[in-house]
Amino acid sequence: MSTLPPAPTPLTLRRNVQVTIDGEQVAVPEGSTVLEACRARGAEVPTLCYLETLAPVNVCRVCVVELEGSRALVPSCSRPVAPGMVVQTSSERVRTSRRMVLELLASSVDLSTAGGDVHRWIEEHGARPERHGPPAPAADRDHTHAGHHDPPAVGKAATAAQPVKRDNDQYVRDYAKCILCYKCVEACGEEAQNTFAIAVAGRGFDARISTEFDVALPESACVYCGNCIAVCPTGALMFVSEHDLRAGGEWDESRQEVTRTVCPYCGVGCNLDLHVQDNRIVKVTSPLDHDVTRGNLCVKGRFGFEFAQGG
Amino acid sequence: MDLRTTEAPPSADERLAVDSVLGPPESGWFGGGRTPLDGHIAVGGLSLARRRRHLLLPSLHALQERVGSITPAGLGYLCTRLDMAPAEAYGVASAYALFSFEPGPPVVVHVCDDVACLAASGGDPAGDLARHHGPAGSRTAVTWRPSPCLGHCEHGSAALVQAAGERGGRASLAPFARGDMDRLAALGADLVLADLPVPLALVPQAGAEGTRLLRRVGRLDPSSIDAYRAAGGYEGLRRALEIGPQGVVAELKDAKLLGRGGAAFPTGAKWEAVARNPVRPHYFVANADESEPGTFKDRVLLDHDPYALIEALTVAGVTTGAEKGFVYLRGEYPLAAARLEHAADGARRRGLLGGDVMGSGIAFDIEVRRGAGAYIAGEETALFNSLEGRRPEPRNKPPYPVDRGLFDKPTGVNNVETLLSVLEVLSMGASAYAQLGTPDSTGTRLFCLSGRVARRGLYEVPMGTTLGSLLDMAGGVAAGRPLRAVLLGGAAGSFVGPDDLDLPLSFEGARAAGTTLGSGVVVVLDDTVDMTAFVGRVARFFRDESCGQCVPCRVGTQRQEEAVARLAAGRPLGSVDDELALLADLDQVMRDASICGLGQTASSAVTSALRQGLIGDGAHLANGRRR
Numbered sequence: 001m002s003t004l005p006p007a008p009t010p011l012t013l014r015r016n017v018q019v020t021i022d023g024e025q026v027a028v029p030e031g032s033t034v035l036e037a038c039r040a041r042g043a044e045v046p047t048l049c050y051l052e053t054l055a056p057v058n059v060c061r062v063c064v065v066e067l068e069g070s071r072a073l074v075p076s077c078s079r080p081v082a083p084g085m086v087v088q089t090s091s092e093r094v095r096t097s098r099r100m101v102l103e104l105l106a107s108s109v110d111l112s113t114a115g116g117d118v119h120r121w122i123e124e125h126g127a128r129p130e131r132h133g134p135p136a137p138a139a140d141r142d143h144t145h146a147g148h149h150d151p152p153a154v155g156k157a158a159t160a161a162q163p164v165k166r167d168n169d170q171y172v173r174d175y176a177k178c179i180l181c182y183k184c185v186e187a188c189g190e191e192a193q194n195t196f197a198i199a200v201a202g203r204g205f206d207a208r209i210s211t212e213f214d215v216a217l218p219e220s221a222c223v224y225c226g227n228c229i230a231v232c233p234t235g236a237l238m239f240v241s242e243h244d245l246r247a248g249g250e251w252d253e254s255r256q257e258v259t260r261t262v263c264p265y266c267g268v269g270c271n272l273d274l275h276v277q278d279n280r281i282v283k284v285t286s287p288l289d290h291d292v293t294r295g296n297l298c299v300k301g302r303f304g305f306e307f308a309q310g311g
Numbered sequence: 312m313d314l315r316t317t318e319a320p321p322s323a324d325e326r327l328a329v330d331s332v333l334g335p336p337e338s339g340w341f342g343g344g345r346t347p348l349d350g351h352i353a354v355g356g357l358s359l360a361r362r363r364r365h366l367l368l369p370s371l372h373a374l375q376e377r378v379g380s381i382t383p384a385g386l387g388y389l390c391t392r393l394d395m396a397p398a399e400a401y402g403v404a405s406a407y408a409l410f411s412f413e414p415g416p417p418v419v420v421h422v423c424d425d426v427a428c429l430a431a432s433g434g435d436p437a438g439d440l441a442r443h444h445g446p447a448g449s450r451t452a453v454t455w456r457p458s459p460c461l462g463h464c465e466h467g468s469a470a471l472v473q474a475a476g477e478r479g480g481r482a483s484l485a486p487f488a489r490g491d492m493d494r495l496a497a498l499g500a501d502l503v504l505a506d507l508p509v510p511l512a513l514v515p516q517a518g519a520e521g522t523r524l525l526r527r528v529g530r531l532d533p534s535s536i537d538a539y540r541a542a543g544g545y546e547g548l549r550r551a552l553e554i555g556p557q558g559v560v561a562e563l564k565d566a567k568l569l570g571r572g573g574a575a576f577p578t579g580a581k582w583e584a585v586a587r588n589p590v591r592p593h594y595f596v597a598n599a600d601e602s603e604p605g606t607f608k609d610r611v612l613l614d615h616d617p618y619a620l621i622e623a624l625t626v627a628g629v630t631t632g633a634e635k636g637f638v639y640l641r642g643e644y645p646l647a648a649a650r651l652e653h654a655a656d657g658a659r660r661r662g663l664l665g666g667d668v669m670g671s672g673i674a675f676d677i678e679v680r681r682g683a684g685a686y687i688a689g690e691e692t693a694l695f696n697s698l699e700g701r702r703p704e705p706r707n708k709p710p711y712p713v714d715r716g717l718f719d720k721p722t723g724v725n726n727v728e729t730l731l732s733v734l735e736v737l738s739m740g741a742s743a744y745a746q747l748g749t750p751d752s753t754g755t756r757l758f759c760l761s762g763r764v765a766r767r768g769l770y771e772v773p774m775g776t777t778l779g780s781l782l783d784m785a786g787g788v789a790a791g792r793p794l795r796a797v798l799l800g801g802a803a804g805s806f807v808g809p810d811d812l813d814l815p816l817s818f819e820g821a822r823a824a825g826t827t828l829g830s831g832v833v834v835v836l837d838d839t840v841d842m843t844a845f846v847g848r849v850a851r852f853f854r855d856e857s858c859g860q861c862v863p864c865r866v867g868t869q870r871q872e873e874a875v876a877r878l879a880a881g882r883p884l885g886s887v888d889d890e891l892a893l894l895a896d897l898d899q900v901m902r903d904a905s906i907c908g909l910g911q912t913a914s915s916a917v918t919s920a921l922r923q924g925l926i927g928d929g930a931h932l933a934n935g936r937r938r
């Protein structure tokens with residue numbers, strides 16, 4: 001599915017739509033999202049669950065903006081523009097919701113490998129995760145029963161803390177870092193891989209990414225394409241090689257070089273970005289804007305690199 | 312799709328359970344016996360199997376009822392039959408409270424510990440049970456679990472008994488006393504669900520002059536279509552067919568009928584939008600998921616006047632051009648399920664459903680589908696996902712259901728009370744109906760009175776009746792004690808106080824007072840109720856019922872529960888003002904940035920309790936504005 005090139009843009013020009021972003025008029029093509037309009041205007045709108053190559057699920061709510069005439073804030077990543085829309089990206093209401101979304105995430109999830117922007121946003125918005133109290137001890141999150149929970153001790157904050165799942169040689173799943181952005185589920189299912197090895201299970205604060213009955217990956221339908229790793233924004237899904245280097249304190253992006261090449265295994269022609277540190281391949285990605293892969297690979301391109309470094 | 316299911320074969324019972332819904336397997340490709348042909352011909356039936364995904368929930372019910380849990384082998388067989396990935400099916404099943412995944416005892420008693428029963432008991436029903444029968448979920452032949460509201464609040468206590476086995480199923484028990492638990496425990500696996508007493512409905516006004524929606528309740532045999540017709544039943548459908556879709560829509564608009572499911576949306580406009588939509592087919596859904604704590608109105612109507620819903624849904628179907636209607640009934644209403652099925656069968660036999668409705672040449676039929684313990688599945692778009700065999704997660708709006716609803720087709724959806732009110736509009740005529748109530752809130756409205764009120768039960772009054780006169784009808788506060796507060800509208804509603812007795816119970820009256828009628832919940836609270844425990848229960852409800860999709864609600868409901876617990880324990884983090892500021896921030900982000908109404912109202916009761924000084928040390932939020 002994923003290897004189908006995107007439909008060519010028709011030569012007929014799309015009509016432009018006029019909208020007002022933070023008091024200034026911008027014209028964007030019909031069918032654009034409010035987020036695209038905000039970006040065209042140069043306004044920074046944080047996003048977490050949004051990715052250019054996936055259909056928006058609009059669940060994280062960090063991208064909400066104020067739309068004149070709408071009772072609640074609206075997710076900019078999924079709302080299509082309509083002529084005459086008046087949007088505020090930085091009003092008091094927007095900033096409060098954004099701050100709270102970031103604060104709620106930071107209070108419940110380990111964001112240590114989530115990338116620089118997230119930490120900058122947390123700082124800039126003055127989110128204070130610590131005011132929800134010290135974390136409750138890690139809990140079994142895989143066998144909760146919908147509609148029932150044991151509240152944490154008074155004064156403690158429940159979190160997603162749990163042991164790392166390491167059940168295969170390719171990648172680890174550290175769901176203590178999972179913000180439940182649904183990207184991996186989308187990538188594994190309808191949007192790219194069509195394998196459906198993982199899904200969201202449970203509900204509410206106990207919702208989690210899981211295989212059926214939480215079986216280990218080797219017992220699941222997983223084919224180790226790693227397309228879930230490629231879209232994960234927090235490092236919850238990580239190459240074993242990266243995970244171990246980080247654990248040993250040796251992961252150092254400043255010492256890494258990224259080399260683009262073409263996958264040698266078959267004739268499809270997927271582009272590979274080899275991330276190399278100290279002469280060893282430490283992870284493999286594929287460019288999102290490549291019209292063959294759109295960031296996706298198969299197990300051979302993603303993980304079949306041991307031969308290149310002598311086994 | 313690379314389908315990979317568990318190697319373990321299903322048990323004979325599991326096979327029977329799944330086959331009872333899906334029929335026997337078509338071939339070896341779908342888990343049947345292999346024939347020599349299977350190896351040689353490719354089967355084009357996979358997409359057909361996938362089109363039956365909407366049978367996932369009924370099949371899960373069958374498994375749960377037969378074997379008492381969803382096992383890997385049972386789920387694996389079901390997935391083979393539906394050509395569905397087990398991870399996805401597990402994701403769906405694990406979102407519902409009535410399914411379990413570990414082998415459990417044959418009998419599970421779900422005992423309500425929610426707002427109305429908490430208030431009525433004057434104590435702690437779950438704690439009592441734990442002291443006498445051991446902790447919830449213990450591994451005895453008969454175990455119990457605390458449950459959110461079971462929709463029998465007028466009895467002040469309620470349980471749902473779930474039994475597994477050949478005669479497995481569910482039965483409600485209300486009222487429910489500790490002695491009932493002793494009797495159930497003594498019976499153990501010998502329990503016969505059909506032997507349990509059928510719960511009654513408390514309707515003090517039953518049959519009284521001036522009632523409309525309640526006029527048949529308790530006066531007719533709910534299993535007799537003849538009795539229903541003799542009482543004027545099916546005159547609404549006859550009139551709808553006479554005046555045609557345009558006529559019906561005009562009547563609803565002239566009657567100014569607004570939806571009773573919470574959002575007060577104009578019913579005529581909704582029906583018109585579906586009817587006019589050129590995309591086909593259309594669907595119509597009766598929302599009978601009633602799970603708002605303190606609500607039991609739809610249950611009373613469905614248990615005691617089931618033909619009325621079947622007729623009203625048929626009116627909706629023929630008016631909006633839908634050929635298929637669904638009743639989405641909450642899984643905790645086994646009596647209503649049986650009576651609705653019976654009523655639909657009866658209507659079908661009389662030619663009032665099926666290929667030629669009442670001789671009009673129009674086709675319309677109805678299926679009753681059961682939910683499985685998820686408040687969120689009552690939100691209309693989550694309901695569609697549930698019917699389709701997906702996780703009950705609300706969808707992003709727009710698009711709205713009238714454009715893209717069930718199976719992405721134009722869909723109408725109405726609450727049970729709304730649909731029954733349509734019949735009243737048709738029988739009285741729009742102008743007479745509009746004379747009832749207030750100019751902006753026409754007609755009558757059902758109110759569910761529970762908690763510390765002298766005569767608990769379901770009441771029907773014209774819109775605009777004051778809260779005080781409604782309480783008077785019900786005999787005032789029980790034992791003449793002082794009124795402390797009323798939880799109005801449900802867990803998603805808010806508290807009003809003794810000073811609000813002149814509040815007119817109309818949409819505009821509630822709005823002006825910064826509150827909501829919600830689903831007609833009126834939980835009366837006196838000075839015996841532990842308000843801290845009560846508000847804590849509301850906070851726990853939202854924590855347990857959030858679908859978990861969006862951050863403001865998933866984490867916000869958790870943090871709200873924690874903050875309320877800290878205030879209740881008198882152990883604030885920082886000062887009490889810090890805690891109030893934190894709760895105000897949670898209120899704002901949930902209200903403003905959540906996807907659906909659950910998150911948007913999850914802080915409403917807590918916030919109003921704080922404003923009224925009902926919990927904490929009487930501390931009010933800084934600005935006194937009530938919402």
Ligand SMILES: Cc1cc2nc3c(=O)[nH]c(=O)nc-3n(C[C@H](O)[C@H](O)[C@H](O)COP(=O)(O)O)c2cc1C
Nearest residue numbers: 570571572598600601689690691725726729908909
């Ligand atoms: C969390 C949540 C739960 C809901 N549950 C119900 C329900 O159980 N029954 C119902 O009729 N409407 C429920 N609704 C409202 C429905 O989404 C929808 O508005 C209603 O069924 C429309 O019917 P009406 O126009 O007749 O009011 C719920 C909404 C939310 C946000």
Ligand code: SF4
Nearest residue numbers: 188222223225226228
């Ligand atoms: S590696 Fe591929 S198949 Fe396995 S879970 Fe991730 S996306 Fe799915």
Ligand code: SF4
Nearest residue numbers: 178179181182184232
């Ligand atoms: S594992 Fe990563 S991609 Fe998947 S939901 Fe969690 S954060 Fe998102």
Ligand code: SF4
Nearest residue numbers: 858860861864907910
């Ligand atoms: S507000 Fe709550 S219930 Fe609604 S979509 Fe978000 S998480 Fe789910």
Ligand code: FES
Nearest residue numbers: 058060061063077
């Ligand atoms: S980026 Fe828009 S909701 Fe997550």
Ligand code: FES
Nearest residue numbers: 423428460461464
């Ligand atoms: S049945 Fe107990 S609160 Fe409704």
